[in-house]
Amino acid sequence: MNQRALEGVKVLDLTHHITGPYCTKLLADFGAEVVKVERPGGDPARRMAPFYHDEVDPEKSLLFAYLNTNKQSVTLNLKTEKGIQVLKSLVAESDVLVENFAPRVMPSLGLDFETLQKIKPGLVMTSISNFGQTGPYRDYKAADIVEYAMGGLMYIFGAYDREPVKHAFNQAQFKAGTDAAAATLMATYHQRLTGEGQQVDVSIQEAVATGLRDVVNNYTYSGAVRRRQPNHSGDLSRIRASADGHLLPNPGLGAGFSWDSLVEFLGLPELDDEKFNTPSARLVNAEELGRILDDHFIKQNKYDVFYASHEKRFIFGVVQSPEEVMADPQFKARNYFVDIDHPALGTLKYPGAPFEMSTTPWEARSAAPTLGQHNQKVIGEQLGHSPEQLSQMRANQII
Amino acid sequence: MSAPLEGVRIIEMGQLIAIPFAMKMLADMGAQVIRLESTGRLESYRGDSVYQNDISGEFWNKGANFYEQNRNKLGITLDLSKPEGLAILKELIAVTDVFSENFTPRVIKNFGLEYEDLKKIKPDLIMVSSTGYGFYGPWANYGATGPATEGAAGLAYQTGYIGGSPVMAEIPYTDYTSGEHTVFAVMAALMHRLNTGQGQFIDISQTQATSSTIPEVLMDFSANGRTGQRMGNQDVAMSPHGCYPCLGNDRWITIAVATDAEWQACCRVLGQDEWAADARFEDSLSRWQNRNELDALIGPVTSPREAHELMRALQNAGVAAGVVLDSKDLLFDPHLKERDFYEVITHHDSTGIPPLPYAGRPWKLSNTPAVKGKPAPMMGEHNVFVLSELLGKTTEEIAALEESGIIGYGPTIPRPVQRPPLDEQVRQGRMQRYETDFEEQVRKAFPA
Numbered sequence: 001m002n003q004r005a006l007e008g009v010k011v012l013d014l015t016h017h018i019t020g021p022y023c024t025k026l027l028a029d030f031g032a033e034v035v036k037v038e039r040p041g042g043d044p045a046r047r048m049a050p051f052y053h054d055e056v057d058p059e060k061s062l063l064f065a066y067l068n069t070n071k072q073s074v075t076l077n078l079k080t081e082k083g084i085q086v087l088k089s090l091v092a093e094s095d096v097l098v099e100n101f102a103p104r105v106m107p108s109l110g111l112d113f114e115t116l117q118k119i120k121p122g123l124v125m126t127s128i129s130n131f132g133q134t135g136p137y138r139d140y141k142a143a144d145i146v147e148y149a150m151g152g153l154m155y156i157f158g159a160y161d162r163e164p165v166k167h168a169f170n171q172a173q174f175k176a177g178t179d180a181a182a183a184t185l186m187a188t189y190h191q192r193l194t195g196e197g198q199q200v201d202v203s204i205q206e207a208v209a210t211g212l213r214d215v216v217n218n219y220t221y222s223g224a225v226r227r228r229q230p231n232h233s234g235d236l237s238r239i240r241a242s243a244d245g246h247l248l249p250n251p252g253l254g255a256g257f258s259w260d261s262l263v264e265f266l267g268l269p270e271l272d273d274e275k276f277n278t279p280s281a282r283l284v285n286a287e288e289l290g291r292i293l294d295d296h297f298i299k300q301n302k303y304d305v306f307y308a309s310h311e312k313r314f315i316f317g318v319v320q321s322p323e324e325v326m327a328d329p330q331f332k333a334r335n336y337f338v339d340i341d342h343p344a345l346g347t348l349k350y351p352g353a354p355f356e357m358s359t360t361p362w363e364a365r366s367a368a369p370t371l372g373q374h375n376q377k378v379i380g381e382q383l384g385h386s387p388e389q390l391s392q393m394r395a396n397q398i399i
Numbered sequence: 400m401s402a403p404l405e406g407v408r409i410i411e412m413g414q415l416i417a418i419p420f421a422m423k424m425l426a427d428m429g430a431q432v433i434r435l436e437s438t439g440r441l442e443s444y445r446g447d448s449v450y451q452n453d454i455s456g457e458f459w460n461k462g463a464n465f466y467e468q469n470r471n472k473l474g475i476t477l478d479l480s481k482p483e484g485l486a487i488l489k490e491l492i493a494v495t496d497v498f499s500e501n502f503t504p505r506v507i508k509n510f511g512l513e514y515e516d517l518k519k520i521k522p523d524l525i526m527v528s529s530t531g532y533g534f535y536g537p538w539a540n541y542g543a544t545g546p547a548t549e550g551a552a553g554l555a556y557q558t559g560y561i562g563g564s565p566v567m568a569e570i571p572y573t574d575y576t577s578g579e580h581t582v583f584a585v586m587a588a589l590m591h592r593l594n595t596g597q598g599q600f601i602d603i604s605q606t607q608a609t610s611s612t613i614p615e616v617l618m619d620f621s622a623n624g625r626t627g628q629r630m631g632n633q634d635v636a637m638s639p640h641g642c643y644p645c646l647g648n649d650r651w652i653t654i655a656v657a658t659d660a661e662w663q664a665c666c667r668v669l670g671q672d673e674w675a676a677d678a679r680f681e682d683s684l685s686r687w688q689n690r691n692e693l694d695a696l697i698g699p700v701t702s703p704r705e706a707h708e709l710m711r712a713l714q715n716a717g718v719a720a721g722v723v724l725d726s727k728d729l730l731f732d733p734h735l736k737e738r739d740f741y742e743v744i745t746h747h748d749s750t751g752i753p754p755l756p757y758a759g760r761p762w763k764l765s766n767t768p769a770v771k772g773k774p775a776p777m778m779g780e781h782n783v784f785v786l787s788e789l790l791g792k793t794t795e796e797i798a799a800l801e802e803s804g805i806i807g808y809g810p811t812i813p814r815p816v817q818r819p820p821l822d823e824q825v826r827q828g829r830m831q832r833y834e835t836d837f838e839e840q841v842r843k844a845f846p847a
Contacts, residue, residue, distance in 0.1 A: 003595060005587040022612075030587050049635050050619040062618035113765075132763075137734040140714045143655035145632055145640060146721035152729035154642070154653070156569050158560070160828055163642045164651055164723050165566055165632055168557035171576075174612035176761060178579040183762035185586035186428055190403040190767050192593055198766035206740055207761035211575030213416065214448055215726045216741075217463040218830075220755045221450050223837030224821055225725050227649060229569055230828035237546045239555070239567055246555075246565050248546045280817045286827065310541045315531075317547020319565050322620035325553040325610060333536035336607055337621070349621045354611035355577075355584050356533075358514070359599035360591050 004031020005360035009188060011035070012094040013071065016043045018170050019128050019204060020100030021067040022177030023184065026354070027096075028070035029362050035090065035378055036071045039078070040397060042371045043068075052345050058371060059344035065368045066350055069340065073369035074378045075399045078109055082398045087111070089383050091119050095191065096184055100128040103138050113199045122197040124187040128180045132203035142204065147172035151208020152215050160230040176207035232290025236282070239319065240294055242302040248317035249297060249305065257314065265312050268296055342367035375399050402429025403767040407589065409497040410488075411435060411472065412512075414442055416545070416574035417529045417605060418501035419468040421581035426471035427760055427769040433495075433785055434472045435488065436778065437479065438807035444468065445778070446815040450752045454815035460750050460777045467757060470744060474776025475785045476807050479510055484805045488512075490790050493520045496592075497585060501529040505540045514600035523598040525588045529581055533604030543605065545571025552609035557616050559629040576612060577605035636683070638690035639665070642723060643698045645706035649831055651723035652706045654697070654713065662686065664716040668709075669700050725831065730756065731844055738763075743845045744772045753838065754847035779808040 009032040013024040021036075021043070028034040036043075045067060046058035053060075074090075077083040091097060097116065099106060106112060106127070113125050127133055130142035131150075148154040148166040158165035180202040187200050218224045229235065237250035251262045259277040263269065270292060275285040282289055297305070302318050309316035320328060326337060326349070338352040345367075353362030379399060380390050393399045407430040413419040419434070426432040436442055441459060448463040478484040492498050498517060500507060507513055507528065514526045528534050531543020532551065546567050549555045554573075559566035584601045592598060610617060615635075619625050632653070634640040640655045656662050659682060666675035674680055674696070679689045686693060701709060706722040713720035724732060735741065741756035760769060786792040786800070800806045818824065821833040834840070 003591065005591040007591075007594065009590070026583055050615060050623065050625075052622050054623070062622050063615055066614035066618050131734060132738055135734045135737040137714075140721075141717065141719035142721065143634070143637065143640065143657070143719050145634075145642070145653045145655055146719050149642070149651075149653040149721040149723040150732075152724050152726065153568065153570070155651075155723050155725045158566055159563075162560065163632070163644065165558070165560060165642070167554060167568065167572075168630065169613060169615045171554075171612060175576065175579060178576075178583060178612075179761045182424070182579065182583040182586055183764065185583065185590060186403045186762075187764055187767070189586065189589060189593065190764075192590070196766055198764055201763040201765070202761055203738070204761075206735070206738075206759070207579075209729060209735070209740065210758050210761050211420075211570070211572070211579075212758070213464055213467070213570040215570075216730045216756075216758060217448065217467055219726045219730055219834075219837060220841050221448060221463040222452055222821060222833065223835060224824065224833040225727050225831045227725075227828070227831035237544055239546065239550070239565060241564060246550070248544070248550050248567075250544050250547065252542055252544070280819075283819055283827075284823075310538075313542065315542035315544060315547060317543060317550045319550035319555050320553055321556050322553050322616045322626050325551075325617065326620060328551070330532050330536045330538035330551075331607070331610075334533050334604065334607070336610070345622070348618070351611050351614060351617050354580050354608045355604065356602040357584065357588065357599055358601075359597055360587070 003360060004363070005357060006030045006032040009033065009096065010094045011096045011098060012090050013037065014097065014099040014101070016100065017045050017173070018067065019173035019177040019180070020098055021045060022174050023126070023128065023180040024071065024098050025067050025069060026178065026181040027184065030357070031360065031363070034071040035374070036068065036073045036369070037087065037090070038073055038075050038371060040075050040399070046371070057344070065342055065345055068368035069350070070363070070365050071369055072374035072378060073372060074375050075372040077398050080396070080398050082393065082396065084109065084111070086379060086383065086398070088119050091116050091123065093382070094120060094123070096124045096126065096188060098126045098180065098184065103127070103129050103133045117197060122191055122195050124184060124191055124197050124200065126180055126184045126200040126202065128176055128202040128204065130203070131205050133201045144170045144172045147204045147208055150205045152212055153208050156215060156226055156228055158228050160228050164228065172204050172208050175211065176202055176204040179207050232287040240297040242297050242300050242305065245302045246319040247297065247302040247305055248319070249293065249309070250315055250317065252315035261312070262314070265309070265314065266296060268292065338364055340364050340367050343370060372399060401767065402770050403764065404429040407431070407497065408495045409433070409499060410491050410495045412500040412502065414501060415444060416468055416571050417578050418499050418581065420575060420578040421585070422472065422499055423468055423470060424582045424760060425585060429770055432472040433491065433781070434469060434474050434776065436474060436476050438476050438778070438809065439478060439480070439811050441810040441812070441814060449815065450750070452818050454817055457749070457809065458815040459810055459813070460747070461752060466775045469775030470757065470772050471770060472776060473781035473785060474779065475782050476779040478805050481805055483800065483803070485510060487786070487790070487805070489520055491785070492517055492524065494789060495521065495524070497525045497527065499527045503530060503540050503542055504528070504534050518598065523592060523596055525585065525592060525598045525601070527581060527585055527601040527603060529577060529603040529605060531605050533607060534602040545574045548573040548605040548609060551606045552613070553616055554609055554613055557613070557627065557629060559631070561629060561631045561633070563629065565629070573605050573609045577603055577608040580608040633690055636687060638683070638686040639693050639697055641694050641697070643701040645701055645704055645709060650706045652701055652709055653721050653723060655719040656686070657719070659683065661718050665713065665718045668712045668716050668718065669697070671700060741845065742772045743847055744774050745847055746774045747777055750777070753842065755841065756845040778810070779806060782806045
């Protein structure tokens with residue numbers, strides 16, 4: 001029997017909302033033992049849409065259900081002395097602590113790294129925040145749109161002559177969550193080798209600013225400031241409308257394909273011209289090229305073009321709706337969507353493994369926990385509190 | 400203090416971003432990454448965005464994105480179409496911990512470089528393949544770019560202006576999403592190997608990694624059978640939540656208001672007391688219901704304000720706001736400066752590129768920081784080092800490999816991309832503007 005990749009890694013999860021929970025979801029889904037500490041009212045993500053059948057209920061947020069698979073939930077009021085005391089007992093049992101409060105919160109609760117390291121020498125403490133734990137913007141507030149703006153991705157995103165736009169939903173949060181999971185494992189790897197712990201400071205702004213191309217380096221290499229591209233930029237990878245949606249008719253020239261082969265595939269002899277047959281010429285004659293391609297693809301069916309292009313090994317892409325994604329034969333063959341049974345949601349299909357590991361595969365061992373589902377098991381049995389003590393904590397609104 | 404991944408060796412057969420970016424992150428944290436290149440099939444990033452747009456001389460050692468994605472790596476060339484070249488790669492794999500690649504499965508199978516082949520050479524090998532759609536399945540051999548997988552994953556469909564077409568990031572966005580997952584995956588595999596001594600195969604589908612970051616859409620369809628509309632910059636709960644014009648040419652600020660207190664503060668900073676008292680905007684639900692009217696009111700009020708000044712005023716009042724930083728702002732941002740986000744890297748003299756700042760990492764590890772940055776390798780720079788130190792080849796053997804073209808120091812078919820002059824690029828709208836004294840500005844702010 002195979003072990004899980006992160007077998008034996010004990011994670012105390014003080015995260016909420018999206019970025020921190022995605023970090024600990026990745027750890028949990030690959031086998032770490034994750035105990036999620038929620039405030040008595042629950043992680044605010046429990047109140048975030050979309051909800052199952054639009055029923056606004058802390059156990060029916062689909063976003064929460066996705067982000068918290070394979071975790072255990074305990075509730076703790078960290079504004080009470082007893083709550084802090086219980087939390088410290090949990091720290092003593094953990095290899096890793098992950099949190100995504102505003103940077104001033106943990107120290108204000110007396111839970112700074114120095115204090116926690118005394119309780120658990122060798123602790124890895126990962127903090128994810130909007131702008132990092134230091135610097136002049138440390139205490140600035142943010143939402144995903146602010147991170148897109150301050151991370152440099154938004155200025156070059158959208159229509160040439162309109163306001164910049166961002167990706168739908170919460171991409172910056174997911175990026176930083178993924179980065180935090182990777183960095184946490186780097187520190188944990190070092191911990192396993194040396195016994196040493198450390199602090200990991202992850203900035204969402206920097207997560208965005210790390211993932212750019214031809215932005216800062218356009219300036220450092222040529223003094224140019226890039227902007228949102230006009231519709232006809234000579235860039236063959238631009239999205240174009242088809243009769244039934246959109247596609248990305250990027251041929252993948254340079255990777256062994258000639259312009260002539262594309263002209264032949266598209267059946268557009270007017271492109272067999274010196275104005276278009278080199279990358280440099282296409283940049284000069286971009287507007288004319290764009291018009292010819294637009295007029296061509298608007299008459300086509302996107303999947304017909306997509307499949308035909310790959311027959312010839314061109315690398316066209318297709319824009320899929322959520323419905324098309326869930327019916328996609330490639331995802332089906334890879335069993336990407338998996339059934340998970342949840343007490344309040346029943347059995348639903350969830351996005352599954354973000355990648356596959358042959359020996360230690362992604363697993364859905366358990367659905368997202370209900371609020372405080374594991375109080376008895378973790379605070380009671382593991383920390384040795386009696387049923388009476390638990391009742392008292394409940395009465396005092398500590399759990 | 401040593402970097403956490405010291406002692407981990409990685410052979411990289413990467414191209415463009417997905418794998419090179421991920422391996423750069425591991426190299427930064429101490430792994431020895433040996434990057435394999437072909438002299439016959441030039442890496443695109445070596446021949447594009449070259450320094451000062453000057454494609455004369457050894458242009459292949461001057462590409463911006465090559466330097467961006469490949470720092471701290473060793474570089475060797477090998478002609479894998481010749482049996483001797485392939486044999487050397489296998490000798491290297493026999494002494495490595497991780498083998499990473501992002502070609503299509505067809506290429507890997509043709510070379511006999513699948514995990515099943517390689518684990519015979521190195522039983523505890525960790526192999527990671529990153530492909531557009533995954534290493535198996537009906538689309539496995541479909542080549543892909545970042546935009547293609549952004550489309551396939553379902554992300555592009557939901558992104559765009561209200562009532563408009565899908566809009567995509569103007570970078571290979573999913574290369575990074577999948578690259579970030581790749582770093583995590585390799586670390587998980589290294590953890591498992593530390594515990595058990597076992598290697599394994601990691602199959603990264605760039606599409607699948609990206610779909611894993613849009614549960615809002617996929618769970619809604621799965622549970623409710625619903626597909627939402629493109630919402631521009633609007634949010635499902637917050638309003639105002641958008642991007643508004645500021646003083647100057649193409650200057651913008653983002654503002655996101657979550658609570659009533661933030662709304663009151665926002666009205667104060669914008670000098671609009673009457674909005675604060677307006678019943679249409681009195682609570683978060685009514686603001687959200689009237690969000691189009693609200694967005695239309697805000698733009699004219701922000702447009703005479705200087706973006707950075709307005710951001711500071713809003714943030715000081717407790718409102719989430721951020722300037723839409725252009726590439727120059729991002730480089731000179733005082734916060735990123737204070738956090739040493741950019742690292743100055745000194746290039747080889749022969750390239751003629753001065754020391755330049757490059758984006759660092761989104762994490763800081765207090766006890767085991769990143770290694771001091773070295774520039775990406777010049778073509779074939781570490782041929783001799785790798786072949787002699789790692790594989791024990793003699794000087795004569797190395798000379799013979801060079802003689803027969805198995806290794807080399809430049810592309811066999813030089814094919815640089817000449818971009819139009821900058822004033823032409825500005826005319827076309829590709830660039831917002833350019834500055835001729837940029838070298839001096841960069842040198843002053845980021846001394847070597």
